[in-house]
Amino acid sequence: MSVPPPPESIPGARLLFTLDPSVSYLNHGAFGAVPLGVQRTQQRLRDEMEANPQRFFGQALTERLAHTRRHLAAFLGADPEGTALVGNTTTGVAVALQSLGLRPDDEVLGTDHGYGAVNYSVARECRRTGATARSLHLPLSATEAQLVEIVRAGLRPGRTRLLVVDQLTSATARVLPVAALVAVAREHGISVLVDAAHVPGMLPVQVDAIGADFWVGNLHKWGYAPRGTAVLVVAPRWRDRIEPLVVSWQQPSGFPGNVEWQATLDYTGWLSAPAGLYTLRSIGVERVRAHNAALAAYGQRVVGDALGVPPADLPDPGGPGVAMRIVPLPPGVAGTLEGAGALRARIADRLAAEVSVMAWNGRGWLRLCGQVYNTPDEYDRLATRLPALLAEG
Structure with a gap:
């Protein structure tokens, strides 16, 4: 052939x-x-920051971050009030895991297609809390229906607290039917975290329609944003329980501001992310x-x-x-x-x-x-x- x-x-x-x-x-x-145009956008923002750091990091910065958040959330079909800018997918995963409040009798269920750093994060949180981690084998040749049934059979209602699945796997480049998997987990009251590191920009997505408790995706891969740009989308029932990895001055404001604000972080990459989407839209x-x-x-x-x-x-x-x-x-x-x-x-x-x-x-x-x-x-x-x-x- x-x-x-x-x-x-x-x-x-x-x-x-x-x-x-x-x-x-x-x-x-x-x-x-x-892209070069996005690089130049970020450099202009860096020049602005260095010209007057006090002014750059003032109150207007939180408003600019909120504008960026709304722009990215609209592109992804996500609620901007439940969307936080984070450094990368694994950072968002870590925020979600530590906010769950895992207990010794809980189990986190993943698959053998999971990303290595995410697996390490799950293992660390399980060690810290006494919970256990388990992985399901998903054959490369399995159909969507077969994948759903494998996961359905692997859930342990009353024990499995969280299901971690990739929307598009990194190691095996396989799309998983995350909306169907979320629905199966919902039948048993099991929360779902979707690792969508490769989705923004590559695949069309309506995050809110998936219905996951947590959805995390990078914009710096297929969305042409500067590196270190990702979003964590959190379902309404979890938002008042989200805790940042590092507490800073926006802690009283709650999610998403308490996750985004990290004092002297270089925010120019996040602020340049809409320029990446502009480039994508300009090409088509x-x-x-x-x-x-x-x-x-x-x-x-x-x-x-x-x-x-x-x-x-x-x-x-x-x-x-x-x-x-x-x-x-x-x-x-x-x-x-x-x-x-x-x-x-x-x-x-x-x-x-x-x-x-x-x-x-x-x-x-x-x-x-x-x-x-x-x-x-x-x-x-x-x-x-x-x-x-x-x-x-």
């Missing part, structure tokens, strides 16, 4: 970014890439999404073909619009975290390509992203050179 043609490149898109042209940057999902939100998803699918096929992976063995992301795809590596290659990190570094050094290499369930996986600054020939070059690199052992 022949590889489908790649999408047409978006004219001028590469010029919006300041990436090194000698490197194929195929790992947008890791740290994102900030649906145009960007369609291009990136098609390009990631093309990259998966050409690299998969080069490694001898049949098309049927290339995991499907489980939904349209996903701009990340994974390719299984040969057995024995990068099957551990250490091995995955070492291979990623070799690919970067030897092939001038930035990719993500994951170890999931004892096997190595190559994750490729598609973004408007990428071109088909970058995936073609990787496909041509990668087999020889892997053959070296």
Whole structure:
């Protein structure tokens, strides 16, 4: 079966970014890439801050943060009164976990697709409170209905206090049916935390319609915001129980201000986030999404073909619009975290390509992203050179 043609490149898109042209940057999902216009917006705000710090950090700052919060919440379909700006998804997860009030008889249930740092955060909170953590295996090939039934069977009513699920998994690039999973958990009064780190900007979303107790997503990946920009969305019943990781002067105001205000934090990244969404809208939100998803699918096929992976063995992301795809590596290659990190570094050094290499369930996986600054020939070059690199052992 022949590889489908790649999408047409978006004219001028590469010029919006300041990436090194000698490197194929195929790992947008890791740290994102900030458009030049957004960089300049943030620098203007930094200049304003340094010109008069006292004035910048005055009362007007809280109003500017509220404006940014409303702008981002509207884009995500979330209630701005229940939305707080945070540094990243794992920060939002930590805020939610410590606000739950876990007890020794409680259980936090996750899946084996969960993000490593989130798993560490759950483990730490369980150690602190005496609660337990448990993980469910979700097969890559499972249908949405099968995923829902696996989770339904894994819940322990009366014991499971919190279900933690990814809306789009990082390691395996799989969309999970979070709205259906929230509904199943609701049947038993179990709270749900949705890790949506990769969703804002990549996938259309109406956060409030999902109905989760907590929803956390990054804007600095697919929303073109400066790094360190994310949102924590909290359901009404939890808002008066949310406690920040660090108490500061906005503590009396309650959520979301008590979470956002961290004294001398550099807020210019958050204030620049609307410029990132402006860039996305200027190119065309649906145009960007369609291009990136098609390009990631093309990259998966050409690299998969080069490694001898049949098309049927290339995991499907489980939904349209996903701009990340994974390719299984040969057995024995990068099957551990250490091995995955070492291979990623070799690919970067030897092939001038930035990719993500994951170890999931004892096997190595190559994750490729598609973004408007990428071109088909970058995936073609990787496909041509990668087999020889892997053959070296």
